[in-house]
Amino acid sequence: MKRYETDRIRNLAFVGHSGSGKTSLTEAMLFKTGAIKRLGRVEDGNTVSDFDKEEINRGVSVGLSVVPVEWQDSKINLIDSPGYFDFEGEVRGALRAAEAALLVMDTSSGIEVGAEKYWKYCEKIDLPRIIFANKIDKENANFVKLVADLHVEFGKKVTPLTLTLGEGPEFKGIIDIINKKAYEYNGFDRTEVEIPEIRQLEVEEVYSQLEEAVALTNDDLMEKYFNGETFTEDEFMMGITAGMLNGTIVPLIAGSATLGFGVDELMDIIVKYMPAPNDERANVGFRVEEGEARKVDVNEPLSAVVFKTIVDPFVGKISIFKVVSGKVTKDTEIYNSSKEITEKAAGLFYLRGKTQIEAQEVVAGDIGAFSKLEQTQTGDTISTKANPIKYKRIKYPQAALKFAISPQTKNDEDKIGHALQRLQEEDPTFTSERNPETRQLTISGIGNVQLQVVLDKLVNSFGVKTDIIPLRIPYRETIKGRSDVQGRHKKQSGGAGQFGDVFIRFEPIEDGFEFAEEVFGGAVPKNYFPAVEKGLQESMDKGVLAGYPVVGIKATLYDGSYHPVDSNEMAFKIAASLAFKKGVEQAQPILLEPVMKLVTTIPEDYMGDVMGDINKKRGRILGMEPQEDGTQQIIAEAPYSELFEYAIDLRSMTQGRGEFSMEFVRYEEVPSMYADKIIEAAKKED
Numbered sequence: 001m002k003r004y005e006t007d008r009i010r011n012l013a014f015v016g017h018s019g020s021g022k023t024s025l026t027e028a029m030l031f032k033t034g035a036i037k038r039l040g041r042v043e044d045g046n047t048v049s050d051f052d053k054e055e056i057n058r059g060v061s062v063g064l065s066v067v068p069v070e071w072q073d074s075k076i077n078l079i080d081s082p083g084y085f086d087f088e089g090e091v092r093g094a095l096r097a098a099e100a101a102l103l104v105m106d107t108s109s110g111i112e113v114g115a116e117k118y119w120k121y122c123e124k125i126d127l128p129r130i131i132f133a134n135k136i137d138k139e140n141a142n143f144v145k146l147v148a149d150l151h152v153e154f155g156k157k158v159t160p161l162t163l164t165l166g167e168g169p170e171f172k173g174i175i176d177i178i179n180k181k182a183y184e185y186n187g188f189d190r191t192e193v194e195i196p197e198i199r200q201l202e203v204e205e206v207y208s209q210l211e212e213a214v215a216l217t218n219d220d221l222m223e224k225y226f227n228g229e230t231f232t233e234d235e236f237m238m239g240i241t242a243g244m245l246n247g248t249i250v251p252l253i254a255g256s257a258t259l260g261f262g263v264d265e266l267m268d269i270i271v272k273y274m275p276a277p278n279d280e281r282a283n284v285g286f287r288v289e290e291g292e293a294r295k296v297d298v299n300e301p302l303s304a305v306v307f308k309t310i311v312d313p314f315v316g317k318i319s320i321f322k323v324v325s326g327k328v329t330k331d332t333e334i335y336n337s338s339k340e341i342t343e344k345a346a347g348l349f350y351l352r353g354k355t356q357i358e359a360q361e362v363v364a365g366d367i368g369a370f371s372k373l374e375q376t377q378t379g380d381t382i383s384t385k386a387n388p389i390k391y392k393r394i395k396y397p398q399a400a401l402k403f404a405i406s407p408q409t410k411n412d413e414d415k416i417g418h419a420l421q422r423l424q425e426e427d428p429t430f431t432s433e434r435n436p437e438t439r440q441l442t443i444s445g446i447g448n449v450q451l452q453v454v455l456d457k458l459v460n461s462f463g464v465k466t467d468i469i470p471l472r473i474p475y476r477e478t479i480k481g482r483s484d485v486q487g488r489h490k491k492q493s494g495g496a497g498q499f500g501d502v503f504i505r506f507e508p509i510e511d512g513f514e515f516a517e518e519v520f521g522g523a524v525p526k527n528y529f530p531a532v533e534k535g536l537q538e539s540m541d542k543g544v545l546a547g548y549p550v551v552g553i554k555a556t557l558y559d560g561s562y563h564p565v566d567s568n569e570m571a572f573k574i575a576a577s578l579a580f581k582k583g584v585e586q587a588q589p590i591l592l593e594p595v596m597k598l599v600t601t602i603p604e605d606y607m608g609d610v611m612g613d614i615n616k617k618r619g620r621i622l623g624m625e626p627q628e629d630g631t632q633q634i635i636a637e638a639p640y641s642e643l644f645e646y647a648i649d650l651r652s653m654t655q656g657r658g659e660f661s662m663e664f665v666r667y668e669e670v671p672s673m674y675a676d677k678i679i680e681a682a683k684k685e686d
Contacts, residue, residue, distance in 0.1 A: 001068065001070070001075075001350055001357050001359075002070075003360070003361065003363070004074065004075040004278060004363075004366070005298075005363070005501075006277055006278045006296060006297070006298060006363055006364050006365040006468075007276045007278055008073065008074045008075060008276070008365050009074070009075050009077065009101075009276060009277055009363075009365045010074060010075070010076045010077065010099070010100075010270055010271060010274050010276065011077045011079065011098045011099050011277060011322070011367065012076060012077065012078055012079065012098055012099075012100055012101070012102050012130075012270060012274065013079045013091075013094040013095045013096060013097070013098035013100075013101045013102065014078060014079065014080045014081055014094070014097065014101075014102050014104060015027065015081055015091055015094070015101050015102070015103055015104070015118040015122075016083055016103055016104035016105060016114050016115055016118065017059060017083050017105075017106070017109075017112035017113060017114025017115055018082070018083030018084050018114060019060075019083060019106065020083060020104045020105055020106045020109075020112070020114065020115075020134060020135075021104055021106060021134040021135060021257045021258070022061070022080055022081070022083065022104045022645070023042050023047050023049050023050050023061055023080055024041075024042060024134075024257040024258055025102075025104055025132065025134065025257035025263070026048065026049045026067050026078050026080045027039055027040050027041075027047050027049070027257070028071055028188075028257040028263045029067075029069050029071075029076075029078065029263055029266075029267060029422075030048055030256070030671060030673075031188065031260070032188050032260065032263050032264060032267070033069040033070055033071050033267075034642060035069055035070075035236065036048065040208065042059055043059060044061075044535040045059070047057045047353075048065075048067055048352060048353035048355070049061070049065040049067050049078075049080040049160050049353050049659075050065070050080075051065070051353050051354040053147070053457075053460050054453050054456055054457060054460070056220075057456075058453075060083070060084060061080060061081065061082040061083065061087075062082055062084070062087055062090075062450075062453050063082065063087070063090055063308075063310075063426070064079055064080065064081045064082070064090040064091070064093055064094045064308055065079075065080050065351075065353055065354075066078070066079055066080075066306065066320060066350075066351050066352070066367055066369075067079075067080060067352050067353055068350055068352055068357075068367070069267075071267045071268075071270075071271060072267070072268065072271045074271045075366070076267065076270055076271070077366070077367045077524070079094040079097060079098055079367075080094075081093075081094040081095075083114050083153055084449055084450075084574045085114070085446070085447060085651070086445065086446045086447030086448070086449040086450035086453075086654050087116070087427075087429075087449075088397050088429070088446060089396045089397060089428060089429035089446070090308075090394065090427070090428060091118065091121075092121075092394055092397075093216060093307045093308055093394065095118075095121070095122065095125070095127060095285070096285035096286070096307060096394055097149075097268060097285060097307045097367065097613055098127070098285070098508075098557050099117065099127075099128070099275050099276070099277055099279075099282045099283055100127065100128040100129065100130060100244065100272065100283075101122050101127050101128070101129050102129075102130050102131075102132055103115055103118065103122075103129055103130070103131045103132070104117065104132050104134050104204070105131060105132070105133055105134060105146070106134055106135045106136060106138075107133045107134060107135050107136050107138070107142070107143055107146050108135055108138035108139070108140045108141045108142075110145070110149055111149050111150065111153055112148075113655050113656040113657055114656075116153070116657065117657070119154060119603065119658070120629060123679070125249070125283070125285075126247065126283060127283050127517075128244035128245055128247070128250075128274070128275065128283065129244070130244075130251050130252075130253070130255075130266075130274070131150070131158065131250060131251070131252045131253070131269065132249065132253050132254065132255060132262075132266055133146055133252060133253065133254045133255070134190060134264075135256060135257075135258075136167055136168075136171045136253065136254050136255060136256050136258045136261070137168065137169065137171040137258075137259055137261070138168065139168050140168070141167050141168050142167065142169070143163070143164045143167055143254055147160060147252065149208070150252070152581075154250070156209075156213075156576070157213075157242075157243075157248050157249060157415070158250045158252055158291070159209070159210055159213050159249050159250060159251055159252060160177060160206055160210075160247055160252045160254075161176070161178060161210070161251045161252060161253055161269060162174040162175060162176060162177060162252075162253050162254050162255075162262065162265060163175040163177065163199070163202065163203065163206065163254070164254045165182060165184065165193075166197075171256065171259075171261065172184045172185065172505075173185045173190065173193070173261060173451065174253075174254055174255065174261065174262050174265060175195055175199065175203060176265065177203065177206050177207050177210055178207075178210070178233070178236050179397040180195065180203060180207065181195070181393070182195045182196075183206070183258065183265075185259065185261040185262075186261030187259070187260050187263070188263065190264065197480070210236075211231060212225065212247065213239075213243060213249050214231060214235070214236060214239030214240060214243065214249075215239070215241075216248060217238075217239045217242040217243045217246065217248065218238070218242060219248070220659060221235060221238075221239055224482045228660075233575070236271050236340075238310050239275060240272075240273045240546070241274070241279075242276060242281075244273060244274070244275065245275055245279075245281045245282065247355070250469050251269055251273060252558060253265060253266050253269060267589055268451070275340050276365065277296045277364065277365025277366075278295070278296040278364065278365055282296075284296065286305050286322075286324050286391040286392070287391060287392045288389060288390065288391055288392070288394055288521050289390040289391065290390075291389070293322060294323060294325040294389065295325060295362055296325060296364050296365050297325060297326075298325075298326060298327050298363045298364045299326075299328050300326050300364065301383065301387035301389075302323070302325065302326030302327065302328065302332065302382070302383055302384050302387070303323075303324045303326060303382070303383045303389045303391070304321045304322060304324060304326075304328060304381070304382040304383075305321060305324060305325045305379070305380070305381055305382070305391050306319045306320065306321045306373075306376055306377065306378055306379065306380050306382065307320060307321065307322060307378065307379075307394075308320040309377060309378045309380060309425045309426055310426060311351060311422040311423070311425055312461070313422075313461055313462060315354075315371075316346075316368070316371055316372050317371070317372055317373065317374065317425070318351070318369050318371055319369060319370045319371075319373045319376050320351060320367065320368075320369045321362075321367070321368060321369065321370065321382060322365075322366070322367050323362050323363060323364050323365065323367075323368070324364065324368055324391070324508060325364050326364060326384075327361050327362060327363045327364060328348065328361060328362045328368060328382075329348070329360065329361040330348050330360060330361075332348075333385070334370065334373060334376070334382055334385070335382065335383055335384055335385045336373075336375065336376050336380050336381070336382060337381045337382070337383045337388040337389060337390050338379070338380040338381045338390055339375060339376070339380060341375055342385070342552060343373050343374070343375060343376060344374040345370035345371060345372065346370075346371045347370065347371040347372075348360075348361075348362065348369075348370060349368065349369055349371075350362075350367070350368055350369065351367075351368075351369045353584050353629065354661055356369070356371075357476060357518055359580065377425055378425065378428050379393040379394060379428065380669035392594070395607045396428055396429045397429060397446055397659075398661050398662075399430070399431055399444035399446060400445075400446055400447070400646070400647035400660065400662075401428060401444065401446070401447055401451060401461060401644075401645070401647040401648070402442050402443070402444045402471060402644070403443050403444075403455075403468050403471070404438075404440040404441065404442050404468070404470065404471040405441055405443060405455070405466040405467065405468055405469065405474065406440075406441065406466060406467050406469050407441075407464065407465070407466055408465040408466060408467060409465070412464045412465050412466065415462060415463065415464050416441070416458070416464050416466070418462075419458055419461075419462035419464050420432040420443070420458075423457060423458070424463070427454075428446075429445060429446050429450070430444070430445045430450065430451075430454055431443070431444045431445075432444070432445065435472075435474070437474045437549070438472040438473075438474055438627045440469070440472055442471070443455075443462065446647070447467065447648070447651065448645055448647070448648055455468075471642060471644060473593065473594065473641050474548075474573055474579065474594060475546065475548040475591055475592060475593055475594075475670070475678065476543075476548055476549055476550070476551050476591075476592040476593075476667050477543030477544070477545050477546070477548050477549070477551075477589055477590070477591055477592065478508060478550060478551050478552040478553065478589070478590060478592055479506060479507075479508050479552070479553060479584055479587035479588055479589050479590070480508060480587070480588040480589075480590055481508070481586075481587045481588035482505070482506065482507045482508075482587055483505070483506045483582075483583045483584075483586035483587035484503070484505050484506075484583075485503070485504060485506070485579050485582045485583040485586060486501070486502070486503050486504075486579065486582075487500075487501070487502045487503075487504065487575040487576055487577070487578040487579025487580070487582065487583075488500070488501045488502075488575060488578070488597070488611055489501075489543075489571050489572075489574040489575040489578060490566075490635045491571075492566075496565065496566060497563075497565075497566040498554055498566055498567075498568065498570065498571040498574075499562065499563035499566040499567045499571055500528070500560075500562070500567060500568075500571030500572035500573070500574060500575035500576075501524075501560045501562065501575060502524060502532055502557055502559075502560040502575045502576055502579055503557070503558055503559035503579075503643065504532075504536075504555050504556065504558070504576070504579045504580075505545065505555070505556040505558060506553060506555055506556075506580075506583040506587050507553075507554050507556075507587075508552055508553065508554070508587075509553065509554045510552060511551055511552050512551060512552065513536070513537060513540055513550075513551070513553055513554075513555075514553070514554040514555070515532075515533045515537075515554075515555055515556075515557075516554065516556040516557070516573050517529055517532075517556065517557040517558070518556055518557070518558040518601075519557060519558060519559065519560070519606070521559060523559050523560050523562075524557065524559070524560040524561070524562060524572070525562060525567075528562065528567070528569060528572040531535075531570070531572040531573045532557050532572050532576040533571035533575070533576075534573055535572065535573035535574065535575070535576030535577045535580070536552060536555050536574075536576050536577070536579075536580050537574075538577065539576070539577045539580035539581065540553070540580075543584065543589065544581055544584050544585050544589055545589050545590075545591055545675075545679050545682075546591065546678060546679045546683065547682055548591070548680035549590070550584065551667070553584075555580070555583070560575075585651070586656075590669050590670070590675070591669070591670040591675040591678060591679065592641065592665055592668060592669060592670065593639050593641060593666035593667065593668060594639070594640040594664055594666075594667055595637050595638070595639055595640065595664075595665050595666055595667065595668050595672045596637065596638060596639075596640050596643060596662045596663065596664055596665060597635070597636075597637055597663050597664075598614070598619065598632060598634075598635070598636045598637065598638055598643070598646075598660060598661075598662045599634070599635055599660060599661050599662070600614075600631045600632075600633070600634045600636070600650065600658060600659070600660040601627065601631050601632070601658065601659045601660065602631060602632060602634070602650075602654050602657065602658040602659075603630070603631055603632075603657050603658075604631070606653060606654045606657070606658065607624075607632055607634075609653045609654075610634060610650070610653055610654070610658065611634060613635070613649060613650075614636050614638060616645065617638050617639070617642035617646075618638060618639050618642055618671075619636045619637060619638030619639075619642070620636060620637050621634060621635075621636050622635045622636055622637060623635045635649065637665060639668075639670075640664075643662065646660065646662075647660075647685075660667055
């Protein structure tokens with residue numbers, strides 16, 4: 001692959017609902033540009049961008065991949081991203097590295113949830129968009145209805161640059177609005193034909209709407225428009241690019257990726273109208289932590305950001321990066337300014353799916369890859385030591401679902417730590433930890449599919465087999481009443497014995513543990529007070545009801561006795577622990593459960609279902625707040641034990657349109673009807 005200057009590079013993120021045809025479109029563009037000789041199919045598991053074992057097995061993308069193609073003396077870096085919402089972190093990474101998003105839509109399905117979701121996200125980050133209305137050849141495709149629905153949902157900024165010649169099985173080709181030319185396709189090849197007379201008025205109407213949209217981007221163009229003058233091709237190019245950048249024009253192109261219809265037209269539009277990385281108006285997804293931003297210019301000092309890591313047990317670690325400024329060569333010293341370390345890369349190349357294409361240098365605005373940067377991770381900034389710079393890290397969606405897992409064998413247990421660490425490097429939205437309290441190994445992610453992919457990768461890539469086990473909840477125990485007890489430990493056996501005797505008063509406090517003493521007359525010598533306190537503190541680790549840690553207790557040592565020979569620290573420590581058990585049992589012990597604050601954002605249509613579901617989960621609605629985008633935010637509190645699968649439930653209730661975050665608030669008493677079951681289960685497990 002030859003070297004391209006920054007202004008001849010286009011970086012485009014493919015986003016959309018799962019099954020809309022993003023991977024197929026990537027394959028079609030590769031085929032049309034001659035990069036591949038045979039068109040791969042998702043169903044056959046032989047596409048360039050879906051090369052991971054899990055993608056081939058499932059027939060869906062689970063990670064972003066970079067696929068460069070060459071067209072009209074330009075290089076288009078296609079960043080194919082997954083459609084499943086579980087892999088939203090991959091989508092955000094793709095969008096961050098792009099100057100525009102290509103929203104791929106299945107015309108026969110209309111506006112699906114994925115299209116809504118990523119349209120809103122692009123609006124939020126002011127990223128230009130192009131829409132490809134795919135699958136026009138499907139039986140129930142209706143392009144006119146799709147355009148009407150898009151205008152209702154997203155506004156008149158959606159501007160068709162093509163119309164269709166027929167639909168469904170009758171789909172023959174497209175009409176280019178700007179050039180007022182029609183093309184019929186035979187596979188990927190097209191032939192110019194006359195625009196049907198019956199369509200002339202329609203073409204003129206759409207052309208007029210496009211002219212008006214272009215005129216609104218520039219005062220000179222507006223004046224020309226009012227004077228009734230026709231725009232030149234360059235003026236259309238200038239106006240459409242400006243409209244894309246300021247968010248007033250979203251070009252819409254019709255076609256079929258599997259048939260090859262409209263693919264060439266789409267690539268023409270990408271090269272002509274999409275902003276280059278060094279366009280001063282273009283979106284730069286990487287913001288500096290401090291100081292001035294650098295221009296996307298090959299003459300600036302080097303700065304680049306790793307936005308994706310691929311970990312393969314056989315190939316090794318690959319770090320995909322975008323050069324923001326300067327250039328990277330094979331001899332460049334890799335200074336990781338995020339970690340303040342220097343590393344040596346084993347290779348510099350372009351990636352096309354999993355294929356490595358050797359590169360001598362990667363210039364500002366382009367995307368490349370390093371191999372075997374062991375310490376560099378996704379989100380890290382690369383620069384020169386002489387001119388360091390750091391870019392802010394992307395904000396990923398919060399992990400919403402947690403599984404507890406257990407390695408099946410000792411060999412699996414030995415390997416699982418390394419394997420999970422590698423998988424976390426690949427997907428920053430996935431986390432794992434060993435809970436010190438429950439002693440369970442847990443994995444967390446955005447959704448069920450993502451975690452199932454992780455478990456499959458553990459087996460297929462690292463040879464680690466695991467079982468999903470019930471997730472333990474970190475309950476607590478406390479007391480509601482007061483008690484006054486004696487703890488006496490006496491042991492006599494041959495030589496020196498053991499003797500400790502304490503009287504302790506227990507009472508509830510808000511949280512934690514508090515120790516006090518009111519001993520008079522030396523009934524218990526002061527040097528044994530620390531042993532009594534330690535005995536009580538150690539007893540707090542395991543409560544009397546179900547063996548959970550105890551909180552919210554004040555213990556006051558007020559009397560006792562000792563033996564001048566047999567008393568020692570250990571004896572008083574044991575006496576205190578005996579008093580603790582007896583004292584807690586007599587002070588109305590209760591079970592506490594963690595309560596979470598739940599912030600759920602949903603379209604208003606789902607309010608009733610979601611609020612009803614929260615109530616079923618023993619939740620309390622605290623308030624509702626309308627959002628700027630028309631959605632509603634529900635603020636609630638609910639027990640953690642009811643929220644294990646809330647991510648799955650919410651997605652089901654809202655068809656994927658709902659989002660939520662949760663955080664720990666406090667512990668509350670478990671209602672007795674639930675507490676009895678929890679205590680019984682804990683005793684059985686013990």
